[in-house]
Amino acid sequence: MLRLSVATLVTALVCAPSAQSRLGRITFPASGSPEAHAHFQTGVLWLHSFGYEEALEEFQEAQRIDPGFVMAYWGAAMCHSQPVWQTENPAAARAALGRLGATAAARAARARTDRERAWLAAVERFFGPGDKRARNLAYAAAMKSLASRYPGDDEAQVFHALALLGTIPLGASDPATSLEAGRIAEAVLARNPQHPGAAHVVIHAYDDREHAARALPAARTYAKIAPDSSHALHMPSHIFLQLGMWDEAAASDEAAFRASDARVKRKGRPLAERDYHSLSWLAYEDLQLGKYEAARRTWRSLEEAIGGSNPTSAPAARGVHEHEGATLAPKATDLRNDLASLRAHHVVETRQWSILAGGTFFGNLDELFALGMSGARLKDAERAEAALDLLRKFVATDRDEGRKPIAMVMEKELEALVHVARGRKAEALTAIGQAAAIEDRMKRPIARPQPIKPAHELFGELLIELERPAEAIPHFERALWRSSGRALSVLGLARAAAASGDRARARQHYDTLLKMWHAADPGLPEIAEARTFLASRQ
Numbered sequence: 422m423l424r425l426s427v428a429t430l431v432t433a434l435v436c437a438p439s440a441q442s443r444l445g446r447i448t449f450p451a452s453g454s455p456e457a458h459a460h461f462q463t464g465v466l467w468l469h470s471f472g473y474e475e476a477l478e479e480f481q482e483a484q485r486i487d488p489g490f491v492m493a494y495w496g497a498a499m500c501h502s503q504p505v506w507q508t509e510n511p512a513a514a515r516a517a518l519g520r521l522g523a524t525a526a527a528r529a530a531r532a533r534t535d536r537e538r539a540w541l542a543a544v545e546r547f548f549g550p551g552d553k554r555a556r557n558l559a560y561a562a563a564m565k566s567l568a569s570r571y572p573g574d575d576e577a578q579v580f581h582a583l584a585l586l587g588t589i590p591l592g593a594s595d596p597a598t599s600l601e602a603g604r605i606a607e608a609v610l611a612r613n614p615q616h617p618g619a620a621h622v623v624i625h626a627y628d629d630r631e632h633a634a635r636a637l638p639a640a641r642t643y644a645k646i647a648p649d650s651s652h653a654l655h656m657p658s659h660i661f662l663q664l665g666m667w668d669e670a671a672a673s674d675e676a677a678f679r680a681s682d683a684r685v686k687r688k689g690r691p692l693a694e695r696d697y698h699s700l701s702w703l704a705y706e707d708l709q710l711g712k713y714e715a716a717r718r719t720w721r722s723l724e725e726a727i728g729g730s731n732p733t734s735a736p737a738a739r740g741v742h743e744h745e746g747a748t749l750a751p752k753a754t755d756l757r758n759d760l761a762s763l764r765a766h767h768v769v770e771t772r773q774w775s776i777l778a779g780g781t782f783f784g785n786l787d788e789l790f791a792l793g794m795s796g797a798r799l800k801d802a803e804r805a806e807a808a809l810d811l812l813r814k815f816v817a818t819d820r821d822e823g824r825k826p827i828a829m830v831m832e833k834e835l836e837a838l839v840h841v842a843r844g845r846k847a848e849a850l851t852a853i854g855q856a857a858a859i860e861d862r863m864k865r866p867i868a869r870p871q872p873i874k875p876a877h878e879l880f881g882e883l884l885i886e887l888e889r890p891a892e893a894i895p896h897f898e899r900a901l902w903r904s905s906g907r908a909l910s911v912l913g914l915a916r917a918a919a920a921s922g923d924r925a926r927a928r929q930h931y932d933t934l935l936k937m938w939h940a941a942d943p944g945l946p947e948i949a950e951a952r953t954f955l956a957s958r959q
Contacts, residue, residue, distance in 0.1 A: 578609050592864070765787035834872065857880050915927050
């Protein structure tokens with residue numbers, strides 16, 4: 422076998438295919454032929470944007486061109502782990518490595534440089550023996566060592582940062598680890614502003630209320646440098662949404678869905694493989710912008726993909742979980758679950774209770790709650806109580822510790838609404854207070870609110886109904902802290918301030934609502950309400 426000296430190692434960009442300019446830019450030296458290396462680098466670019474299927478195709482093509490290209494086997498193995506999502510297929514990863522050599526020692530012997538041996542050693546630990554948690558920690562330690570040995574290697578730095586995020590359990594919070602990952606990625610992005618992996622890691626690392634503003638430059642960068650990747654186009658919306666930047670968030674997710682639609686058509690794949698995750702975010706963002714008809718049109722796209730709109734009559738297991746799924750081909754059951762949540766969000770945000778009036782079926786817990794809330798708001802207490810009974814049974818039997826608190830909040834919210842429908846004001850305030858207390862113990866949501874109706878927002882609305890507007894103000898403020906810029910919380914705060922005689926605060930929030938709804942559907946009564954108040958001189 423021909424052995425290449427370090428001087429002849431191929432570097433990035435010079436021989437890379439033109440697709441690199443639409444996926445970002447990186448430099449990842451590796452031993453191999455120039456033609457194979459071009460595919461390898463494109464594979465790494467896809468890997469940075471979690472385009473696992475495309476990445477695997479590129480790594481396999483690099484192997485076909487140059488069977489001795491060691492790093493192409495590393496790349497193929499890495500396609501079978503999604504650290505941020507905590508999903509993996511270790512058997513497939515080990516099989517990918519096995520095509521390079523039967524054992525770790527045999528594979529290491531084929532590496533041509535110490536640096537490549539270090540990369541192989543890290544991936545061997547990632548998919549070696551032990552449970553997932555232990556392997557994640559071992560891999561992070563190996564990447565830390567590699568990054569320390571090669572401080573100028575941006576790829577080592579970015580994969581080390583991603584490995585750190587992979588040590589955080591799904592749904593858990595580890596600020597110290599997240600901030601360290603973000604710091605490492607920020608340094609790479611400063612050196613190479615078109616590095617997709619660095620921008621991506623920064624967004625994930627700072628995707629929380631306290632640090633989202635720090636990721637804003639990375640979000641704006643990532644929205645531009647990798648237009649061929651649907652996921653790259655979607656990720657900036659995480660930060661835009663955290664900051665209540667609804668126009669930017671909607672533009673990001675619209676572009677992401679458009680890119681996924683183009684991919685499906687280009688590859689002749691079924692419509693179900695379009696990126697409905699970004700579409701569901703877009704629907705929520707349109708709702709915050711007062712673009713209700715645009716949000717409702719998303720139902721048709723999803724119904725088209727699954728061939729119908731009839732939900733099942735039992736709550737799906739994922740009913741109240743927001744999870745950025747890693748599967749390449751969504752199952753019809755997952756899409757029906759997404760459709761049910763879209764309907765539920767639409768009803769709750771628009772207050773168009775008649776949409777579910779008379780309904781008896783629901784696709785998940787979100788829609789069950791919306792069905793019950795619709796009944797309560799239409800004074801159909803019996804229907805609301807039937808939904809509440811089902812929610813209580815679910816909470817009593819659910820063993821998912823991540824989902825159960827969300828369902829508990831919805832149970833108490835619906836209980837409060839039933840009390841209101843029955844005229845039991847004191848009991849209603851007790852129940853909504855319990856819901857808010859549970860919500861306060863929960864982690865702040867990174868996307869659409871969980872539960873779909875924020876407890877403090879509903880608390881404020883009920884206090885206004887009970888003619889206690891001054892007490893409602895702090896609840897709307899709390900709701901806005903948990904979910905920045907939510908239209909109904911902004912509206913509620915304006916109404917509470919106006920009813921309390923705080924005209925300055927009311928004017929501020931009515932004005933905010935009108936600016937948010939600059940492209941809203943015509944004829945919304947809230948727009949007329951805000952304009953009337955702002956035009957008054959009292």
